[in-house]
Amino acid sequence: MYRPRTRAGPEDRGWGCAVPSTVLLLFAYLAYLALGTGVFWTLEGRAAQESSRSFQRDKWELLQNFTCLDRPALDSLIRDVVQAYKNGASLLSNTTGMGRWELLGSFFFSVSTITTIGYGNLSPNTMAARLFCIFFALVGIPLNLVVLNRLGHLMQQGVNHCSSRLGGTWQDPGKARWLAGSGALLSGLLLFLLLPPLLFSHMEGWSYMEGFYFAFITLSTVGFGDYVIASYLLSDTRKPNRDWQILER
Amino acid sequence: MYRPRTRAGPEDRGWGCAVPSTVLLLFAYLAYLALGTGVFWTLEGRAAQESSRSFQRDKWELLQNFTCLDRPALDSLIRDVVQAYKNGASLLSNTTGMGRWELLGSFFFSVSTITTIGYGNLSPNTMAARLFCIFFALVGIPLNLVVLNRLGHLMQQGVNHCSSRLGGTWQDPGKARWLAGSGALLSGLLLFLLLPPLLFSHMEGWSYMEGFYFAFITLSTVGFGDYVIASYLLSDTRKPNRDWQILER
Ligand SMILES: [K+]
Numbered sequence: 001m002y003r004p005r006t007r008a009g010p011e012d013r014g015w016g017c018a019v020p021s022t023v024l025l026l027f028a029y030l031a032y033l034a035l036g037t038g039v040f041w042t043l044e045g046r047a048a049q050e051s052s053r054s055f056q057r058d059k060w061e062l063l064q065n066f067t068c069l070d071r072p073a074l075d076s077l078i079r080d081v082v083q084a085y086k087n088g089a090s091l092l093s094n095t096t097g098m099g100r101w102e103l104l105g106s107f108f109f110s111v112s113t114i115t116t117i118g119y120g121n122l123s124p125n126t127m128a129a130r131l132f133c134i135f136f137a138l139v140g141i142p143l144n145l146v147v148l149n150r151l152g153h154l155m156q157q158g159v160n161h162c163s164s165r166l167g168g169t170w171q172d173p174g175k176a177r178w179l180a181g182s183g184a185l186l187s188g189l190l191l192f193l194l195l196p197p198l199l200f201s202h203m204e205g206w207s208y209m210e211g212f213y214f215a216f217i218t219l220s221t222v223g224f225g226d227y228v229i230a231s232y233l234l235s236d237t238r239k240p241n242r243d244w245q246i247l248e249r
Numbered sequence: 250m251y252r253p254r255t256r257a258g259p260e261d262r263g264w265g266c267a268v269p270s271t272v273l274l275l276f277a278y279l280a281y282l283a284l285g286t287g288v289f290w291t292l293e294g295r296a297a298q299e300s301s302r303s304f305q306r307d308k309w310e311l312l313q314n315f316t317c318l319d320r321p322a323l324d325s326l327i328r329d330v331v332q333a334y335k336n337g338a339s340l341l342s343n344t345t346g347m348g349r350w351e352l353l354g355s356f357f358f359s360v361s362t363i364t365t366i367g368y369g370n371l372s373p374n375t376m377a378a379r380l381f382c383i384f385f386a387l388v389g390i391p392l393n394l395v396v397l398n399r400l401g402h403l404m405q406q407g408v409n410h411c412s413s414r415l416g417g418t419w420q421d422p423g424k425a426r427w428l429a430g431s432g433a434l435l436s437g438l439l440l441f442l443l444l445p446p447l448l449f450s451h452m453e454g455w456s457y458m459e460g461f462y463f464a465f466i467t468l469s470t471v472g473f474g475d476y477v478i479a480s481y482l483l484s485d486t487r488k489p490n491r492d493w494q495i496l497e498r
């Protein structure tokens with residue numbers, strides 16, 4: 001009967017000890033965030049300011065060339081464009097499709113949801129789809145973890161199998177295990193981080209660094225959605241990718 | 250010396266057994282994805298089509314009202330707007346700021362990166378910021394996990410502490426543990442899923458369901474970025490949120 005009470009002793013002390021070290025940890029966390037904030041602010045703030053200025057210049061030219069347009073009309077058009085873009089609509093004149101919610105886009109969205117990457121270049125706009133999305137993720141995210149876990153085990157077993165075979169032929173299991181492990185790590189890095197950018201540069205016209213950035217942001221499941229593969233299949237506004245870069249300058 | 254070989258036996262069998270069940274699991278995974286694809290396609294495709302149509306109608310009206318604008322000029326303007334929006338620029342006339350990469354935006358971006366939520370309403374556009382982002386995430390994501398883990402332990406200890414106290418007064422440790430556990434679960438649900446939407450509806454003008462959807466998408470670290478808090482601080486194009494909904498119709 002008294003056991004729970006005597007057990008409470010060390011737990012009490014544990015709580016008292018854990019709080020100050022947690023405060024320290026939180027300080028380190030906040031300092032790290034402050035570092036990130038400062039660096040991103042410095043690096044991106046200037047570029048965004050430059051982009052704003054160049055866009056305002058473009059707008060000014062447009063207003064001078066098309067004298068029938070006035071500032072409020074243009075601003076309301078800009079708001080409309082951004083809203084329609086976020087809704088996944090087709091924006092350009094020559095397309096009459098379903099925008100970005102075609103079959104392939106829906107599949108892509110499903111994958112990005114259950115892997116928790118969530119690129120967000122597509123997101124549900126109807127309440128029904130949002131509700132379904134919640135239930136879909138509730139089952140899908142654990143299912144995805146089970147599948148990844150199983151594939152990981154299978155690869156682990158493959159590596160063990162290789163290392164035991166090597167160990168058998170070389171008579172040195174320790175070295176064989178080390179070799180198989182480093183071989184697996186290297187091939188994993190090559191397969192998921194270093195080779196895909198080459199493929200993307202061919203398929204998407206990205207630079208190697210852009211492809212590497214995309215691969216890292218995807219594998220870490222951060223998924224900003226600034227780069228998305230097969231965008232020419234998913235979206236009409238992204239199709240003339242290279243034209244845009246010309247327009248941008 | 251022969252040990253590695255005899256050990257290889259069950260691993261071989263394990264591999265042979267694991268493959269068919271993995272194939273079955275992959276089938277279930279693909280079937281689940283197909284289900285999601287079908288439902289999202291049905292629910293969202295129609296809405297996106299409607300949004301495309303309404304946007305095309307708006308464009309048509311605009312072209313009729315402003316006769317000096319032609320179709321190619323408007324399309325090139327639309328591309329410019331989408332590109333500038335993605336670059337995080339200020340789009341409206343009355344703003345001359347740094348767009349969305351202000352200090353608060355950079356902090357928000359840092360948090361969203363290391364929690365792997367990655368809303369993506371902001372994403373780095375310069376190569377320097379992208380490289381820094383990769384290193385920032387490489388250290389920051391584990392750091393974030395350590396912090397969350399520590400906070401989780403602290404809460405666990407708090408719950409144990411409560412349950413042992415309850416057990417001491419009630420003389421029934423089993424029931425006390427059950428009560429403390431369910432109390433913790435309930436308060437966690439309330440704190441992170443059910444109460445925040447009320448706050449969002451006050452701060453952001455969202456409906457309860459929208460707030461719940463945002464809370465779920467954030468806690469699951471999917472982070473589509475379609476809903477983002479404090480958007481009136483982060484972005485100028487999002488400021489007139491209610492006006493947009495009027496414009497949309
Ligand atoms: K994410």
Ligand SMILES: [K+]
Pocket residue numbers: 116117118119120221222223224225366367368369470471472473474
């Ligand atoms: K995301």
